Amino acid sequence: MIHVQHEAFDAGAEQRALLKGRRDIGAVVSFTGLVRDFNERPDVQGLTLEHYPGMTEKALADIVADAESRWPLQAVRIIHRVGRLAPGDPIVLVIVASAHRRDAFLACDFLMDYLKTRAPFWKKEQTASGDYWVAERDSDQQDASRWDTSLRETSHD
Amino acid sequence: MSLTHLDARGAAHMVDVADKPESRREASASGCIRMRPETLALLGEGGLPKGDVLATARIAGIQAAKRTHELIPLCHALPLSKVSVDFQLDSAAACVRVYATCRLNGRTGVEMEALTAVSVACLTLYDMCKAVDKDMQIGDIHLDTKSGGVSGDYSRADTHPSQPAPLVAPSAEVGRMSLSLASDEVPSVRVKCLAELRERLGTGELAVPFDELASADVAGLKAALKAQDKRFEQLDDRRLLCAVNQSMASDATPLTHDDEVAFFPPVTGG
Numbered sequence: 001m002i003h004v005q006h007e008a009f010d011a012g013a014e015q016r017a018l019l020k021g022r023r024d025i026g027a028v029v030s031f032t033g034l035v036r037d038f039n040e041r042p043d044v045q046g047l048t049l050e051h052y053p054g055m056t057e058k059a060l061a062d063i064v065a066d067a068e069s070r071w072p073l074q075a076v077r078i079i080h081r082v083g084r085l086a087p088g089d090p091i092v093l094v095i096v097a098s099a100h101r102r103d104a105f106l107a108c109d110f111l112m113d114y115l116k117t118r119a120p121f122w123k124k125e126q127t128a129s130g131d132y133w134v135a136e137r138d139s140d141q142q143d144a145s146r147w148d149t150s151l152r153e154t155s156h157d
Numbered sequence: 158m159s160l161t162h163l164d165a166r167g168a169a170h171m172v173d174v175a176d177k178p179e180s181r182r183e184a185s186a187s188g189c190i191r192m193r194p195e196t197l198a199l200l201g202e203g204g205l206p207k208g209d210v211l212a213t214a215r216i217a218g219i220q221a222a223k224r225t226h227e228l229i230p231l232c233h234a235l236p237l238s239k240v241s242v243d244f245q246l247d248s249a250a251a252c253v254r255v256y257a258t259c260r261l262n263g264r265t266g267v268e269m270e271a272l273t274a275v276s277v278a279c280l281t282l283y284d285m286c287k288a289v290d291k292d293m294q295i296g297d298i299h300l301d302t303k304s305g306g307v308s309g310d311y312s313r314a315d316t317h318p319s320q321p322a323p324l325v326a327p328s329a330e331v332g333r334m335s336l337s338l339a340s341d342e343v344p345s346v347r348v349k350c351l352a353e354l355r356e357r358l359g360t361g362e363l364a365v366p367f368d369e370l371a372s373a374d375v376a377g378l379k380a381a382l383k384a385q386d387k388r389f390e391q392l393d394d395r396r397l398l399c400a401v402n403q404s405m406a407s408d409a410t411p412l413t414h415d416d417e418v419a420f421f422p423p424v425t426g427g
Contacts (some may be wrong), residue, residue, distance in 0.1 A: 004290060006193060049426065050351065050352050052349075052351055052400070052419060052421065053194055053404070054403050055400055055403035055404075058403050059257075063318070080426060080427075083193070084292075084294075085291065091427070092426070092427050112427060116424070116426060116427035117424065118405075118424065119424060119427075120351070120400070120419075120421060120424050120426075121423065121424055121425065121427070122351070122352035122353065122421070122425050123425045123426070124352075124353075131407070133352065133353040133356075133422070133425075134425045135423075135425070136396075136424070136425055151344075
């Protein structure tokens with residue numbers, strides 16, 4: 001289940017909804033990303049998240065399908081906010097449920113790595129000294145490329 | 158320079174304009190109201206519960222310009238000869254841009270009238286749309302140009318040249334009311350520029366006639382855009398990404414009539 005929305009979300013309520021009535025789930029991992037008050041500049045007052053409506057949902061669905069082909073997952077929920085956000089506000093929520101913890105941990109990590117490098121969102125941060133578009137990070141690309149390697153290794157097994 | 162609305166003791170007073178010569182005065186102001194893309198789509202389709210939003214906001218702006226002296230304490234009542242209020246729906250930036258121009262032959266400037274028209278048109282847009290969107294944000298209200306009078310002509314573009322002029326190449330129409338306007342008539346490729354790229358180019362959406370493409374692929378589209386405006390040379394930036402019909406693409410990706418091609422910087426979500 002994928003949502004791109006302006007509204008805030010309640011991670012606890014989302015997780016409860018995902019687990020409701022399920023008795024087959026053995027592990028649930030949840031990640032929440034928040035707006036920091038420091039980034040490329042030290043005094044971030046807020047940010048505006050832009051996305052590419054239509055493509056965003058498609059890109060996220062592709063990433064979820066990719067995760068499901070790598071690990072046996074029982075449920076996935078992604079919420080990503082857009083619009084104006086303030087420091088401390090939640091931006092993104094990824095919840096993954098599986099029978100065993102390792103698959104849930106790995107899939108959640110993978111989903112965030114791919115979301116950060118493949119889903120069409122852009123952040124513009126507001127500071128006292130002006131606004132700027134956040135630059136992509138090489139470390140995010142490196143994080144995402146970890147999953148290429150591990151896939152190659154497992155296929156060699 | 159001193160403030161004309163303050164007298165020698167610093168008290169507010171109304172400037173006596175009886176001895177100023179009459180001249181033709183004109184002022185243009187603009188502003189914008191940002192809203193959710195869904196709200197903007199409803200507004201464009203006329204699907205909002207209070208009816209014709211833009212027509213109502215236009216009348217509100219014109220009425221407000223005529224009554225500026227009732228709102229701003231030291232403003233003179235002016236017999237305006239013309240007030241116009243126009244709107245531009247910018248779906249790429251998810252906002253409505255509001256433009257107002259006021260004119261008269263008289264002894265005092267009409268910039269307060271133009272600014273008031275923009276402000277009240279924006280407030281009316283908020284009122285007309287608030288049932289579906291309470292997050293709307295009004296902003297960027299400023300004087301664009303002023304002419305006539307002793308203080309001389311003013312143009313914001315002279316003092317703020319950083320804003321890129323909108324791209325209007327001969328055959329690349331800047332998307333205004335609807336993205337499909339241009340592409341319905343001539344077989345075209347719809348182009349979107351997103352995020353920082355949109356700001357650097359000064360345009361978010363345009364349509365390029367299909368027969369202008371150097372070749373029927375993304376590389377051919379880039380060549381056609383660069384031929385129209387040098388600013389599109391930025392599309393050669395190797396970091397820039399491209400999507401065709403909302404799937405990641407490359408220079409070699411083939412294009413057909415009515416494809417949607419988006420160019421954007423590396424993503425930074427999460």
